[in-house]
Amino acid sequence: MENFIAHNPTKVHFGKDIVGQLGEVAVQLGKKALLVYGRGSVLRNGSYQDTKDQLDKAGIEVVEFSGIKPNPVIEDVDGAAGIGIEHKVDMVVAVGGGSVIDSAKIIAICITEQCSGWDVMKGLRDPKSVVPILAVLTLAATGSEMNAVAVVQNNKTMEKFGYRHPVMFPSHSFMDPAYTCSVPADHTGYGIADLIAHVLENYFGQGDASLSDRFAASIILEAMEYGPRLMNDLNNYDLRARIMWAATTALNGLLSCGRANGEFTSHALGHQLSLLYDTTHGASLSIAFPAWMKHMKPKIVHRLEKLGQDLFGDTSAERTIERLESFFRQVQCPIRLGDIGITPDKKDEIVSLMNKNNVNGKNPDNLLNDLDREQIVDLMFAE
Amino acid sequence: MENFIAHNPTKVHFGKDIVGQLGEVAVQLGKKALLVYGRGSVLRNGSYQDTKDQLDKAGIEVVEFSGIKPNPVIEDVDGAAGIGIEHKVDMVVAVGGGSVIDSAKIIAICITEQCSGWDVMKGLRDPKSVVPILAVLTLAATGSEMNAVAVVQNNKTMEKFGYRHPVMFPSHSFMDPAYTCSVPADHTGYGIADLIAHVLENYFGQGDASLSDRFAASIILEAMEYGPRLMNDLNNYDLRARIMWAATTALNGLLSCGRANGEFTSHALGHQLSLLYDTTHGASLSIAFPAWMKHMKPKIVHRLEKLGQDLFGDTSAERTIERLESFFRQVQCPIRLGDIGITPDKKDEIVSLMNKNNVNGKNPDNLLNDLDREQIVDLMFAE
Numbered sequence: 103m104e105n106f107i108a109h110n111p112t113k114v115h116f117g118k119d120i121v122g123q124l125g126e127v128a129v130q131l132g133k134k135a136l137l138v139y140g141r142g143s144v145l146r147n148g149s150y151q152d153t154k155d156q157l158d159k160a161g162i163e164v165v166e167f168s169g170i171k172p173n174p175v176i177e178d179v180d181g182a183a184g185i186g187i188e189h190k191v192d193m194v195v196a197v198g199g200g201s202v203i204d205s206a207k208i209i210a211i212c213i214t215e216q217c218s219g220w221d222v223m224k225g226l227r228d229p230k231s232v233v234p235i236l237a238v239l240t241l242a243a244t245g246s247e248m249n250a251v252a253v254v255q256n257n258k259t260m261e262k263f264g265y266r267h268p269v270m271f272p273s274h275s276f277m278d279p280a281y282t283c284s285v286p287a288d289h290t291g292y293g294i295a296d297l298i299a300h301v302l303e304n305y306f307g308q309g310d311a312s313l314s315d316r317f318a319a320s321i322i323l324e325a326m327e328y329g330p331r332l333m334n335d336l337n338n339y340d341l342r343a344r345i346m347w348a349a350t351t352a353l354n355g356l357l358s359c360g361r362a363n364g365e366f367t368s369h370a371l372g373h374q375l376s377l378l379y380d381t382t383h384g385a386s387l388s389i390a391f392p393a394w395m396k397h398m399k400p401k402i403v404h405r406l407e408k409l410g411q412d413l414f415g416d417t418s419a420e421r422t423i424e425r426l427e428s429f430f431r432q433v434q435c436p437i438r439l440g441d442i443g444i445t446p447d448k449k450d451e452i453v454s455l456m457n458k459n460n461v462n463g464k465n466p467d468n469l470l471n472d473l474d475r476e477q478i479v480d481l482m483f484a485e
Numbered sequence: 486m487e488n489f490i491a492h493n494p495t496k497v498h499f500g501k502d503i504v505g506q507l508g509e510v511a512v513q514l515g516k517k518a519l520l521v522y523g524r525g526s527v528l529r530n531g532s533y534q535d536t537k538d539q540l541d542k543a544g545i546e547v548v549e550f551s552g553i554k555p556n557p558v559i560e561d562v563d564g565a566a567g568i569g570i571e572h573k574v575d576m577v578v579a580v581g582g583g584s585v586i587d588s589a590k591i592i593a594i595c596i597t598e599q600c601s602g603w604d605v606m607k608g609l610r611d612p613k614s615v616v617p618i619l620a621v622l623t624l625a626a627t628g629s630e631m632n633a634v635a636v637v638q639n640n641k642t643m644e645k646f647g648y649r650h651p652v653m654f655p656s657h658s659f660m661d662p663a664y665t666c667s668v669p670a671d672h673t674g675y676g677i678a679d680l681i682a683h684v685l686e687n688y689f690g691q692g693d694a695s696l697s698d699r700f701a702a703s704i705i706l707e708a709m710e711y712g713p714r715l716m717n718d719l720n721n722y723d724l725r726a727r728i729m730w731a732a733t734t735a736l737n738g739l740l741s742c743g744r745a746n747g748e749f750t751s752h753a754l755g756h757q758l759s760l761l762y763d764t765t766h767g768a769s770l771s772i773a774f775p776a777w778m779k780h781m782k783p784k785i786v787h788r789l790e791k792l793g794q795d796l797f798g799d800t801s802a803e804r805t806i807e808r809l810e811s812f813f814r815q816v817q818c819p820i821r822l823g824d825i826g827i828t829p830d831k832k833d834e835i836v837s838l839m840n841k842n843n844v845n846g847k848n849p850d851n852l853l854n855d856l857d858r859e860q861i862v863d864l865m866f867a868e
Contacts, residue, residue, distance in 0.1 A: 103499075103500070103723065103726040103727065103730070104500070105499060105500025105501060105503060106499050106500060107496065107497065107498055107499070108496075108497040108499065108631075109495075109496040109497065110493065111494045112492070113490065113491075113492035114490065114491040114492065115490055116486075116488060116489050116490070116491065116742070116743075117486070117487070117488025117489060118488060120488060248491075312707060312710070312711070312727055313703065313704065313707045313727065313730055313731055313734065316703035316704075316706060316707060317700060317703055319703075320696065320699035320700055320702075320703050321696065321699075323699060324695060324696045324699060327695070328695070340486065343486040343743075344486065344695055344696065347486070347696055347742065347743065348696055351696065356739070359499070359730065360499075360726075360730065
């Protein structure tokens with residue numbers, strides 16, 4: 103086992119009608135909130151109105167910023183932060199999925215530091231604390247509700263990457279699985295792919311962490327048992343609850359205990375697809391991850407064999423990859439670029455953006471330092 | 486899944502030489518520390534001196550209280566708190582196992598509230614915050630290093646029970662497995678029994694929490710894989726690390742997610758043995774838990790069958806209990822009262838203390854509300 107830090111101060115409130123407790127929590131934290139959300143879904147599933155009602159009842163003044171995009175952009179972060187600064191808000195309340203919560207994290211730093219969002223993303227700020235962040239989760243996917251990571255993209259510089267800072271843990275997250283019951287099948291599946299990618303990226307990190315391995319297999323098996331059932335029964339609260347909690351545990355620090363790092367190259371790969379084609383995050387990962395495993399197989403064969411044993415009772419590395427692909431397909435996720443209409447003539451622009459953004463070059467301990475970018479893109483196109 | 490809160494603010498610093506970072510953490514928290522510990526072991530394993538050196542180097546003034554007992558008593562809590570109050574300390578640093586850390590939690594409240602320890606244990610205080618608690622763990626067992634629970638006994642009233650308050654989470658816990666390398670075989674085994682009891686008490690709580698079930702099986706399987714190896718290789722850092730982290734995760738809130746409660750009657754049973762015979766906590770549990778499972782079998786048979794499947798690939802409830810008993814024996818733990826020299830003529834005094842302390846009557850949701858105290862004590866004596 104490697105030395106590690108385990109710390110997660112977020113208080114999760116999970117369950118049916120749990121947003122009914124948001125007001126009494128928020129009133130302890132401040133008097134004026136910036137309420138951040140995306141577009142239509144939070145209006146339709148009731149989460150926006152429930153949250154607004156709670157803030158109103160608690161006597162908290164609310165200013166709003168809406169229109170955060172599914173692949174969130176830095177302009178919206180700056181726009182929201184500007185409103186927050188102008189109105190001197192003392193908390194940020196995010197209602198939505200990972201894109202909204204990620205944005206809220208950067209917004210909170212911008213408000214406190216009175217700086218631009220991209221300065222934050224580039225690591226130029228190191229605040230000791232920020233205005234509290236409250237999250238009301240409406241999509242099981244990114245785990246943003248219980249971690250200190252944010253991914254925001256910059257369409258001008260064509261960059262998209264994750265930024266982590268301990269002040270970005272939400273103070274409180276409210277997770278009512280009922281809000282996720284109206285998520286359509288495709289995005290439900292993308293969320294499941296996202297959570298599995300998070301588990302595996304921890305799994306393929308460095309360090310012999312046997313308990314984290316067991317927890318990793320537990321989360322994937324949970325997703326494999328209940329994910330397909332959920333795809334056929336989208337309005338089932340109980341199944342939504344199981345997948346929602348699995349997604350949170352996939353990236354809340356639990357799986358990194360005992361490891362020196364994670365292996366997040368598939369996220370970096372996926373981000374290039376989102377930059378170029380606005381590919382939904384989870385869908386970019388169900389394409390990127392199998393390609394990454396195939397490309398890396400000579401180096402990770404023993405881990406693939408162990409994973410196969412833990413998940414399927416079969417130590418074949420090849421069949422482990424095949425079974426994961428097959429599961430992604432089962433939850434209606436693409437596994438090749440062709441599945442989302444991207445044709446092989448785009449290869450050069452993908453490789454070119456990977457070169458520009460130095461995909462795989464950030465983490466010196468990264469297994470993929472010698473990634474062959476051409477080859478891995480070929481694998482994303484392969485039949 | 487039941488509604489639940491997941492919150493654990495403790496920052497765990499885990500690994501080799503990790504106490505070398507204690508000073509820089511402590512200096513952020515205050516200027517004068519009450520250093521609390523037990524007897525000889527922390528002097529022999531280096532943890533006391535390393536901690537003291539760190540506090541000295543950080544310029545933190547230190548007052549001490551030593552002599553906390555393995556089954557900690559309220560007089561020591563009051564004694565230590567008196568010193569803390571007299572010297573106006575602004576943090577409590579615990580070096581030891583669960584008994585010392587549990588005591589430090591109550592001491593911290595006593596210092597802040599200027600009250601008696603037993604008032605705290607009886608729930609008569611509800612502080613908003615307390616002086617920070619730092620823990621340096623030297624025994625893998627109770628999980629106290631990452632939870633908000635304390636068990637202290639009162640030999641005058643012959644009471645022993647757990648008390649929980651969210652202010653009692655340690656701010657920071659430092660876990661260097663090397664300190665546990667000198668723990669002898671018997672106490673190493675008792676610690677493993679303690680962690681397994683914690684997992685199972687969560688497992689038998691109310692609520693269909695499939696992911697928590699998987700995590701529970703993961704922790705027990707980890708203990709079953711590495712525990713026996715550790716018993717034969719006590720000085721092995723790597724094995725110590727795996728068992729140490731397993732013990733932390735067994736009672737840090739992870740396993741209660743999705744459940745309405747846990748089923749902690751076996752702890753209550755074990756506490757009566759510690760009160761009467763000063764039985765080591767873990768040893769009291771390896772005796773109490775099998776008796777509890779046998780007594781409750783008609784009500785928990787489906788859970789025992791599932792547990793058997795998850796752990797041993799065998800759904801027989803009887804064989805699941807037998808295998809757990811066999812594992813306890815393998816790690817040198819007693820499973821009957823006779824194993825620790827308590828003879829059947831003591832039955833009446835055990836039942837009598839259970840009656841006085843209303844063992845099983847505290848939790849209205851408790852499965853064991855109709856516990857037959859005579860019968861369960863008979864089971865603890867059975868051949």
